Amino acid sequence: MSEEILINVTPQETRVAMVENGVLQEVFIERERSLGLVGNIYKGVVCRVLPGMQAAFLDIGLERAAFLHASDIATRDAESEGASTISQLLRDGQELMVQVIKDPLGTKGARLTTHITIPSRYLVFMPYATNVGVSQKIEDETERQRLKQVVLDDAGDEGLGYIVRTAAEGVPDAALRSDMAFLRRLWGAIQERGRQAGAGEMVHEDLPLSKRALRDLVGVEVEKVRVDSRETHASLVRFGEQFVPEVVERLEYYPGERPIFDLYSVEDEIQRALDRKVQLKSGGYLIIDQTEAMTTIDVNTGAYVGHRNLEETIFKTNLEAAQAIARQLRLRNLGGIIIIDFIDMSDEDHKRQVLRALERHLERDHARSHISEVSSLGLVQMTRKRTRESLEHVLCGVCPTCNGRGSLKTPETVVYEIFREILREARQYDAEQLLVLAAHEVVDLLLDEESTSLAELESFIGKPIKFQVESLYTQEQYDVVLM
Structure with missing residues (x-):
């Protein structure tokens, strides 16, 4: 299995494509105007407790209040030990450190947890847990035991939780210990910022997409990471040398005239995926x-x-x-x-x-x-x-023509609606004639296949009916104007 990661960078947008054997498998997009929030840590304030839903809404400084369910609340601290219901765990106005686990989707706000996790290259640090786990994708039992023991020995009596990631398979003990030391320092800094932050402020922001790709996506199967931005490539090399040194030699700057996503038909595949x-x-x-x-x-x-x-x-x-x-x-x-x-x-x-x-x-x-x-x-x-x-x-956004229904009324359906509207208007108001404004397809049908029905209608109401094509009208739009 041959894998490559392509990173396309523009000032407005970063896109990462994962290609396996020349075929696009995954694409990640991050835009400057709408950065993802997953992994970010905030100092939230409870604005509403919902006992019936066993949940609460928190203000974390976003447009919409974020959602926190009782099952996502860590109960290690003495204050919440033994509490089970949301009313026992939280109260209005309470401040607490929370992490986003789901971006706002559609009309829903972000989903939160207090089970904070901080990933590094080889580990995921869980300050409010006590167990050490190993990725299920590491199948060799001897290697699983080695990795777990290294983490347990280094953790000592600190009582903190870790998950050993798939990327840790085969890495030296020293690399794991280095990762643990880095995570502990980072957590200390986050706690300090959390104490000083005001309600609704961000305390810790996850890495940008290009660096997350290096941290999370580059496994042993990945042969190349190709970047089309010289500045981003240099930044990734510096990041790699500090945190993922084994990846640096696979980083490659792509200076070609042809866009990097065109090399593997990634643009075409993205279009087909819609x-x-x-x-x-x-x-x-x-x-x-x-x-x-x-x-x-x-x-x-x-x-x-x-x-x-x-x-x-x-x-x-x-x-x-x-x-x-x-x-x-x-x-x-x-x-x-x-x-x-x-x-x-x-x-x-x-x-x-x-x-x-x-x-x-x-x-x-x-x-x-x-x-x-x-x-x-x-x-x-x-x-x-x-x-x-x-x-x-x-x-994509919702289609303004069909409003997300995925279908439109046929011109025939719209013509019959117009006939009913003409009858309604003619009975209610006194006018010399009526003008119908409609889309091209609808007017064509009225003057062609429905011309006999139209003549009968004019005779019935005793008033002439004129038509005007409106090029900006959708197929379903029309107006009946009294003249």
Whole structure:
């Protein structure tokens, strides 16, 4: 598996693309005007406690109040020890240190926790926890024990929590201890800033996207990290030398005339990731629909007819779809509840193989996912952790023409609405004639296929009806004006 990370930097925006074997798998976008908040630590003030929801809203200086659930409140301190309900844990006006775990999504404010975590290259530091864990992706049991013991020995009796990250596999003991010392110093500085900060102020900001990519995404499989900005490349080299020295030799400045994202057709892939339809190589296709509550993915055979029989055709299409779905979830950053409608299979072994294929392809995903079950209707139900906006929500807004419905009334429907409005106006008001303002397609239909109906209507109301094309009107817009 050959991996490369491409970093495209402009003054307004930083984009990071993860490419595996020449194919785009993930893209991260950070804009100067709307920086992500996940990982940032704030001094929040409780503005409303909701006992019925076991939650509270906090002011952390953002446009919308942020949400904190009782389950996300650390209870190690003496004040909250033994407390269980939100009313026992928090009170209006109380100040506390909180961390953002989900960016504001749609109409929802940011999601908070007091279980603060601070990541470094090899570790995640948890000052309010007491356990030491090791990433599940490190499978060698001897190595797991070594890593855990190094952390436990260095932590001593401090009673703080750590998670050993996948990147720590095989690294020397000294590198882990160095990371622990750095994290302890950083936590001390955060605590001091927290004591001095006012309510609603940010206490600690996570790294910018380019540096987070170096810290979180560069594993042993990544051969190159190519950056198209000389200034950012120099900054990443300095950062790498201090925190991730093994990555520095893989950092490469790209000075080419051709945009770096064009080299791997990344721009084209991003455009395709905004389409509902995803074409499969076999001729089958996926239809992906994103709603506020969930994402649905429908698998279709399309033009694929196979070589043997229908069951074999369906099985092959579903196997190909499983791989494509895993990639699309990463590429589009789809999270929350996901319902997949694979083509119905009668063979139980085929069903198991398709599910295993989906699980296998999801293993490379950085976001945690869980396939719950196949429902009685044959639908695969799964969840994928959502911490940031999907690619569509970052790059797109609601269509002003259809207001997010995804469909428009036909010209025929609008014509009949106009006829009803003309009757209504003619009965209510006295006018010499009526003028209809509408879109080109609607006026064309009125004067062509509906001309007979129009003549009958003019005769019925006893008034002439004139028409005017309004080029700025959408297909559904019209006005009936009395003259």
